Amino acid sequence: MVAVTLWGSLRRFTGGEGQVEVEARNFKELLDRLAETYPGLxxxxxxxxxLALxxxxxxxxxxxxxxPDSEVVL
Incomplete structure (x- = not known):
């Protein structure tokens, strides 16, 4: 799992969560999974x-x- 920190206005699409976790090996998978899990994103x-890695x-x-231990900020 990758922990993703969300900045500012993006948090409203995750129910106010500032950090979410998704299963991803690269940026494409990460963005695809975020879009699936949080359709508002x-x-x-x-x-x-x-993305900042x-x-x-x-x-x-x-x-x-x-x-797995990378810091990811969207």
Whole structure:
């Protein structure tokens, strides 16, 4: 499981949760699972989001691997 920290306005789509956990090995899986679990996030994800992995910001790096202890911020 990957812990994902959500910033600001994205939290309203997860019932106010600031951090959620999803099963994912890369960014594509992570975004797909977030959209499935929290349908309100899908339009935000479809517009394009940046992800920070261990302090480095990525955009459209679909197959970047996520380790089990990685820090992920959306």
């Amino acid at each position: 899908k339009p935000q994800i479809d517009r394009g989001v940046s 261990d302090g480095r910001i990525y955009r459209e790096a679909w197959f970047t691997e996520i380790g």
